Amino acid sequence: MTKMKNIAILTSGGDAPGMNAAIRAVVRTGLYNGLNVFGVKRGYDGLVQNEIFAMDAKSVANIIQRGGTVLKTARSDEFRTKEGRKKAYDNIKNLEIDGLVVIGGDGTFTGASIFSEEFNLPIIGIPGTIDNDLAGTDFTIGYDTAINTVVDAVDKIRDTAESHDRLFVVEVMGRDSGLIALRSGISTGAEAVLIPELKVDYDSIMKRLDKTRKNKASRIIIVAEGDQEGGIVVAEKIKENFPQYDVRVSILGHIQRGGRPTCMDRVLASRLGVASVEALIEGRKQEMVGLICGQIEFTPFKKAIKHIDSVDENLTRIVEILSL
Numbered sequence: 001m002t003k004m005k006n007i008a009i010l011t012s013g014g015d016a017p018g019m020n021a022a023i024r025a026v027v028r029t030g031l032y033n034g035l036n037v038f039g040v041k042r043g044y045d046g047l048v049q050n051e052i053f054a055m056d057a058k059s060v061a062n063i064i065q066r067g068g069t070v071l072k073t074a075r076s077d078e079f080r081t082k083e084g085r086k087k088a089y090d091n092i093k094n095l096e097i098d099g100l101v102v103i104g105g106d107g108t109f110t111g112a113s114i115f116s117e118e119f120n121l122p123i124i125g126i127p128g129t130i131d132n133d134l135a136g137t138d139f140t141i142g143y144d145t146a147i148n149t150v151v152d153a154v155d156k157i158r159d160t161a162e163s164h165d166r167l168f169v170v171e172v173m174g175r176d177s178g179l180i181a182l183r184s185g186i187s188t189g190a191e192a193v194l195i196p197e198l199k200v201d202y203d204s205i206m207k208r209l210d211k212t213r214k215n216k217a218s219r220i221i222i223v224a225e226g227d228q229e230g231g232i233v234v235a236e237k238i239k240e241n242f243p244q245y246d247v248r249v250s251i252l253g254h255i256q257r258g259g260r261p262t263c264m265d266r267v268l269a270s271r272l273g274v275a276s277v278e279a280l281i282e283g284r285k286q287e288m289v290g291l292i293c294g295q296i297e298f299t300p301f302k303k304a305i306k307h308i309d310s311v312d313e314n315l316t317r318i319v320e321i322l323s324l
């Protein structure tokens with residue numbers, strides 16, 4: 001057990017629904033354990049600029065249901081420099097902060113890992129990104145809400161596609177990861193899913209479109225943003241092969257990052273938030289807290305940020321089998 005007295009919390013990188021639920025859990029668990037809790041505005045940039053303020057139970061009231069992050073988030077260039085990190089550490093030292101919780105994705109944990117090593121500051125990470133692309137947790141905060149947003153949008157697109165006998169190429173987020181595309185593809189009955197983890201095999205996609213029921217009214221192809229070519233190029237290639245198809249493209253964009261978090265994300269955020277503070281009190285550092293098979297597990301930052309570059313082939317197979 002450490003004699004931790006003061007902790008701080010920040011959110012960094014792209015926001016994700018459920019971050020507020022995690023902030024609330026961290027603040028209230030800290031207070032519950034007799035700690036002083038500080039909030040940092042705009043991620044690491046706020047540490048550098050000394051935008052650090054005391055939080056109480058009331059400051060996180062009525063936020064569990066809100067998307068975005070009340071602490072705001074940013075990508076900090078200054079924190080990437082040694083001088084910037086030194087400034088950040090001096091601010092932390094002035095307030096006698098002895099532990100930090102950071103919520104974000106791989107960029108956030110890369111920063112945390114360097115900072116923690118340079119100044120021997122205990123830091124625990126909470127996975128918050130809609131992309132679900134971290135090792136050491138089955139799900140990241142925000143992923144469930146984002147895929148449900150995609151499913152809702154694609155169901156609506158399916159209605160109009162069916163009425164007009166159209167093929168829609170829907171581009172979803174996922175700069176380096178096809179996990180949003182894959183799950184939403186399965187749950188919307190997509191005819192094909194294109195993801196960065198797998199090289200696009202146009203031949204097989206064209207064959208599949210040709211082979212599957214000729215009288216299908218609508219077809220949906222989901223393309224991850226990080227796929228080699230993106231939605232517009234994919235749509236053009238399909239048009240070249242099947243001039244008879246009436247093709248449309250829909251790029252869902254940042255709608256996927258907003259909105260009220262689902263129950264799954266709120267519970268995940270609450271569990272990870274509580275565990276992160278308890279971990280700091282127990283003396284853990286330089287680790288990300290995650291949920292694996294329903295259990296709280298800790299993974300060193302350096303392992304957590306290793307992108308998962310393979311996908312479960314059973315999931316990709318399901319798309320093909322069910323597209324008949």
Ligand code: F6P
Binds near residue numbers: 129130176225
């Ligand atoms: O990291 C989450 C993510 O939503 C990616 O899927 C996407 O490429 C990226 O953020 C876009 O972020 P921004 O528009 O904020 O730069």
